[in-house]
Amino acid sequence: MRRTRKARRGRLAGAVLALVVAGAGFGLYWFQPWKLWQDETVEEALPGTVRTSGTPRAEPSATASPAPGPQTVAGGDLVSHEHATSGTVKLIRLADGSHVVRLENLDTSNGPDLRVWLTDAPVKEGRAGWHVFDDGEHVSLGRLKGNKGSQNYPVPADADLSRYTSLTIWCDRFDVSFGAAELAGA
Structure with a gap:
């Protein structure tokens, strides 16, 4: 026994x-707690712009019309929500008529399953803004490429941009905003 x-x-x-x-x-x-100590920096050039490699550029002729370049349609500054977040958001129309969202000088925490969303929700400061973005309509622009740097996110051609007034960096795993920006017209 x-x-x-x-x-x-x-x-x-x-x-x-x-x-x-x-x-x-x-x-x-x-x-995924290790992501809090892992930063991923992504530096992308704005689509439709040409970077020179130090070679002199020819002066445009007086009769040549300048090629239409990217134009900022709307933008705003990121505010912190669940994690300290800063940077600038720009909605840019490219010469071909397509749009991209550009995050410039982004600085936020890394985390699991972070997404970039255009939303119709108002941006609220502090804890009041943590959970508002999944209550309305949104369009996902994909996974956050890096938690630091300047990055581009193509906007789907069928997205009705008049419906979306803000952008959030959304943690899909925990349904919380890391940071967000109101998109004011340029």
Whole structure:
């Protein structure tokens, strides 16, 4: 009898240990706490602009009309929500008529499953703004490429830009905004 009790305790301890290890593994996967110490910087040039490599450029002739370049349609400054966030957001119309959202000088925390969303929700300061963006309409522009730097996000051609008044860096895993900006007309 003593031996069976010991065997049961051993099996129970093994089962508890297995549950603890599985729970810790799931918690690490779900929260990904290491991302808080990992920064990813992405520096992209604005589409439709030409970077020169130090070679002199020819002067345009007086009769040549300048090629239409990217034009800022709307923009705003990022405010912090769940995490300290700063930078500038610009909605830019390219020469071909397509649009991109450009994040410039972005600085926020890294996190699991971060997305860039155009939304119809108002931007609220502080905790009041953490959870408002999934209540209305939004269009996802994809995963956040990096938590620092300047990046471009193509806007789908069928997106009705008149419906979206703000942008959020949204953590889809925890349904919370890291930061957001009102998009005021340029």
